[in-house]
Amino acid sequence: MAILDRSASPEDINSVVEAWLDQHWDSEKRCAKGEDSYDEKAWLTKVFEAGFCVPSWPTEYYGLGLSQKQSGIIEKAFAKRKAQGSARDRFHLGAITVFKVGSEELKRAMLPVMLTGPICCLLYSEPNAGSDLAGVRTKAIPDGDDFIITGQKIWTSNAQEAEYGMLLTRTDWDVPKHRGITFFLFPMKQDGVEVKPINQITGESEFNEVFITEARVPASHIIGNLNEGWTSFQTAIAYERLIMGQGITERRGKSKADSEPQLITLARKYEKYDDPTVRQKIAQALAYRELNGLNMQRAKQEIMTNGSSSLMSLGKLAMSRVQHGEAAIATDLLGNAALLDGDDYPDAVNINFDAAKAYMNSIGGGTDQIQKNIIAERVLNLPKEPDLDRDVAFRDVKSS
Amino acid sequence: MSQISDEDRQALRDGFSRYLEAEADQEKLRAGIASDRGYDNSIWQQMAEMGLLGIAISEDFDGVGGGATDVALVMEEVGRKLVPVPFASTCVVAAEMIARFVPDPIKQDLLQKIAAGQLTVSIGGTGDFVSLSDDGHSLSAELSGDSWVMNGQVSFVSHAGVADYHLLGLKEDGVDSAYLVTASDAVSAERLSTNDPAQRLFTLNFSDAEAIKLEDMDAEGINQVRMRGVAAVAAEQAGATRAIFDITMEYLRTRYQFGRPIGSFQAIKHMAADLLVEVESGTSAALAAAKALDSGSSSAEKFVSLAAFTCKDAFRTVSAQAIQMHGGIAYTEEHIAHLYWRRARAGLSLFGSSDEHREHYLKSREAA
Numbered sequence: 133m134a135i136l137d138r139s140a141s142p143e144d145i146n147s148v149v150e151a152w153l154d155q156h157w158d159s160e161k162r163c164a165k166g167e168d169s170y171d172e173k174a175w176l177t178k179v180f181e182a183g184f185c186v187p188s189w190p191t192e193y194y195g196l197g198l199s200q201k202q203s204g205i206i207e208k209a210f211a212k213r214k215a216q217g218s219a220r221d222r223f224h225l226g227a228i229t230v231f232k233v234g235s236e237e238l239k240r241a242m243l244p245v246m247l248t249g250p251i252c253c254l255l256y257s258e259p260n261a262g263s264d265l266a267g268v269r270t271k272a273i274p275d276g277d278d279f280i281i282t283g284q285k286i287w288t289s290n291a292q293e294a295e296y297g298m299l300l301t302r303t304d305w306d307v308p309k310h311r312g313i314t315f316f317l318f319p320m321k322q323d324g325v326e327v328k329p330i331n332q333i334t335g336e337s338e339f340n341e342v343f344i345t346e347a348r349v350p351a352s353h354i355i356g357n358l359n360e361g362w363t364s365f366q367t368a369i370a371y372e373r374l375i376m377g378q379g380i381t382e383r384r385g386k387s388k389a390d391s392e393p394q395l396i397t398l399a400r401k402y403e404k405y406d407d408p409t410v411r412q413k414i415a416q417a418l419a420y421r422e423l424n425g426l427n428m429q430r431a432k433q434e435i436m437t438n439g440s441s442s443l444m445s446l447g448k449l450a451m452s453r454v455q456h457g458e459a460a461i462a463t464d465l466l467g468n469a470a471l472l473d474g475d476d477y478p479d480a481v482n483i484n485f486d487a488a489k490a491y492m493n494s495i496g497g498g499t500d501q502i503q504k505n506i507i508a509e510r511v512l513n514l515p516k517e518p519d520l521d522r523d524v525a526f527r528d529v530k531s532s
Numbered sequence: 533m534s535q536i537s538d539e540d541r542q543a544l545r546d547g548f549s550r551y552l553e554a555e556a557d558q559e560k561l562r563a564g565i566a567s568d569r570g571y572d573n574s575i576w577q578q579m580a581e582m583g584l585l586g587i588a589i590s591e592d593f594d595g596v597g598g599g600a601t602d603v604a605l606v607m608e609e610v611g612r613k614l615v616p617v618p619f620a621s622t623c624v625v626a627a628e629m630i631a632r633f634v635p636d637p638i639k640q641d642l643l644q645k646i647a648a649g650q651l652t653v654s655i656g657g658t659g660d661f662v663s664l665s666d667d668g669h670s671l672s673a674e675l676s677g678d679s680w681v682m683n684g685q686v687s688f689v690s691h692a693g694v695a696d697y698h699l700l701g702l703k704e705d706g707v708d709s710a711y712l713v714t715a716s717d718a719v720s721a722e723r724l725s726t727n728d729p730a731q732r733l734f735t736l737n738f739s740d741a742e743a744i745k746l747e748d749m750d751a752e753g754i755n756q757v758r759m760r761g762v763a764a765v766a767a768e769q770a771g772a773t774r775a776i777f778d779i780t781m782e783y784l785r786t787r788y789q790f791g792r793p794i795g796s797f798q799a800i801k802h803m804a805a806d807l808l809v810e811v812e813s814g815t816s817a818a819l820a821a822a823k824a825l826d827s828g829s830s831s832a833e834k835f836v837s838l839a840a841f842t843c844k845d846a847f848r849t850v851s852a853q854a855i856q857m858h859g860g861i862a863y864t865e866e867h868i869a870h871l872y873w874r875r876a877r878a879g880l881s882l883f884g885s886s887d888e889h890r891e892h893y894l895k896s897r898e899a900a
Contacts, residue, residue: 396898408891415890418897419838426816443812450809501798507808508801512781515796 136183136196142205145198149209152182159213172216176248179217184210185247186221186231193231194243195221223375226252226298229368230317233356241352242317246296253294254372255285255318255342256365260531263502265300266309266362267521267531270344272301272316278348279303281318284341287496291327291340294320298368299349304359305527312526315361315368317353324348334488372497373444393418395458398465398479410465417458424450442511448493449503455490463487534599534826535591541598545605548582549612556613558868561730564616569694570732571616579606580649585623588760590631593643600760600825604767604818611771614875616730618652618691620764625661626653626699628757629710633746642697642712651696656689656736659701659708660758663765663882664688664733671702673711673743680743682713685735692734693721700743708754711743718742728874759836762883763821766839769847769879770814776872777811780804780854800857807850814846837893841886847876 136148156165156178163170164178179185180194187203189195198206203221210218220227227246230238246252261267270283281301288297297318304312320327324347329337356364395414399405427443427450434441462483463470472480494500508514521529536544556575564572579585587602589595596602603624610619623646630642630653645651658665669686682700692698698713713719718741724733781804784795794800821839824832851873855862862869880886 393897411894412887412890415894419842419890419893422838423813423817423842426820427812430812430816430819446809446812449805450813453809501802504802504805505798507805508795512795512801512804512808514781514784514801514804515793517796517798517801518792 313361452494459487535597586647600822607767608771611768654692654695657701728878766843769843840889
């Protein structure tokens with residue numbers, strides 16, 4: 133069997149991974165060979181021990197020291213058999229952040245736990261700290277070797293399943309907002325943590341509120357340094373945006389180019405496809421979607437040659453126009469039919485769902501307006517607007 | 533398919549870009565526009581020197597054998613500086629028409645002269661390869677002995693005043709024909725007054741002017757020429773869009789009001805971010821069209837139309853908003869913004885309107 137390191141050829145890597153999966157994974161039953169059902173912890177532990185969880189990390193940190201390209205071969209082999217656990221160096225945001233900015237002690241203690249468990253939830257936003265995330269008010273008060281946490285978080289996905297969350301807290305109220313924040317790896321499964329699902333306008337409940345009342349976290353679980361949480365957080369958020377951006381291009385890659393767009397199908401069905409005004413609107417909507425795809429292809433190309441691309445930041449903003457625009461056209465195509473709801477009216481249900489869901493893109497992960505500020509400041513180098521709270525002690529900052 | 537390597541292409545672009553940066557400033561642009569020719573002939577000759585005029589012409593005829601992507605790179609640079617040279621008409625559309633439909637000794641002579649910068653061709657009449665069709669023309673071609681003669685009048689012929697040849701399309705009952713007429717005493721050109729001072733339009737009158745009839749004009753060949761013309765214009769617009777956007781961003785960083793750069797106001801930032809989406813979409817669409825043409829993809833038709841309306845609309849929107857974002861300074865004739873805005877408006881009907889291309893885009897998606 134070939135040794136997996138930087139010098140391994142793509143064929144060698146592929147044959148090693150395939151052989152390993154043949155030996156350990158039952159593609160039919162979708163669980164480990166010899167088992168009857170999928171045991172996540174046990175399976176992830178196997179993957180972790182083989183180094184396939186985080187192949188691009190160095191061997192002393194549970195990886196194989198491979199390049200991104202080599203790691204991609206492992207990811208593909210796992211995906212082909214629908215086996216979980218690979219590419220956690222690309223998608224396990226909590227583990228990536230601890231690996232990048234955590235202390236040696238935290239890495240040793242927590243990376244094996246995190247990599248063999250569910251992904252972390254993100255305890256960032258609060259009812260009064262949304263777009264202005266550095267205004268968090270969740271308190272962390274030192275108590276012996278621990279901190280005691282009290283506060284409320286919101287818009288948390290996976291809060292029920294997560295064993296750990298990445299938590300933004302306020303530890304110093306007497307300095308300007310960015311300088312009194314501490315970032316923790318916070319244990320979710322304890323008294324004092326209450327998770328309540330949020331009912332969304334789409335009818336779904338993907339997000340939760342998390343109420344934290346005098347819960348504890350060890351001081352050793354600080355990610356980075358005390359009161360320097362904003363800096364550590366920048367690493368986490370940068371990876372999150374990267375993952376979201378990659379998601380856009382990868383999802384596009386999978387979509388079938390030859391299937392008829394939904395707008396055309398609806399226009400035919402509601403007998404409006406011959407209307408030249410409707411055709412103009414549909415053509416422009418399809419064009420916006422196609423143009424965003426072309427922009428993201430260029431972004432990918434630029435990332436491959438230069439390591440980064442400012443085009444990436446446009447994808448989310450452009451997608452808002454696509455989604456809200458398509459939902460509006462579809463609603464008009466249905467006419468009165470869009471007023472209805474229920475199982476007998478699937479078109480209305482779908483269209484009204486899409487119209488509501490479009491806000492997920494235009495608000496989630498930073499509103500379009502915040503995204504425009506970011507594009508203007510970071511891509512176009514336009515000067516920052518003066519902040520009223522920049523040099524003010526956080527306890528004196530005005531809030532709603 | 534292009535015969536130019538990626539490295540050579542980049543070097544060509546960098547060289548041309550540096551040259552224009554040094555030689556095509558606003559003062560020279562305005563002087564060129566005000567001159568009899570309508571553009572700075574030294575730029576045209578330098579383009580010949582750099583091999584750019586023969587970029588779409590085969591190596592057999594002293595060209596460099598480039599493809600649509602190479603044409604797009606030249607056009608982007610031309611667009612950035614608004615250089616009003618007759619490149620798309622002479623070096624893309626006319627060169628493609630001649631290469632396809634003119635028989636050999638004449639073909640070789642004309643293409644070599646185009647590549648060398650010794651000859652320009654204006655294009656008018658009706659037909660899909662004509663960028664500004666004139667449905668009201670009164671042209672007629674008749675056989676007189678062994679040769680063809682042209683009579684009548686046609687308008688909206690770009691750069692016809694200094695052109696050495698006129699390529700005239702006469703589409704009748706859906707059937708294309710085309711003729712090449714040498715500039716001579718039998719042809720008179722009268723300049724039309726235009727909204728964009730850089731757009732040189734003429735009415736041409738022919739009285740028994742000798743003509744060469746193009747041969748074996750097949751619909752697929754004409755459509756290829758049309759698409760290459762559309763893609764070239766789209767790339768020019770994409771380049772011009774980015775240039776006026778960059779000029780505007782620079783102004784936003786340096787113009788102070790209320791004690792701060794106006795670019796720090798969110799009302800302005802949000803306009804800028806929205807416009808960046810248009811700028812990048814224009815570049816992406818122009819590039820995708822050129823690539824599809826070069827690879828002979830069956831999606832070329834779709835991508836060319838997408839590029840046509842995306843680049844027209846982006847240029848129109850960005851150049852119009854550029855004036856708004858500059859404020860009063862761009863309401864003056866001395867400021868360059870209105871020259872971009874006028875060029876954008878002048879481009880709206882080239883090879884058909886945005887609405888027509890949107891319809892065509894939808895149709896070609898259905899066909900695919």
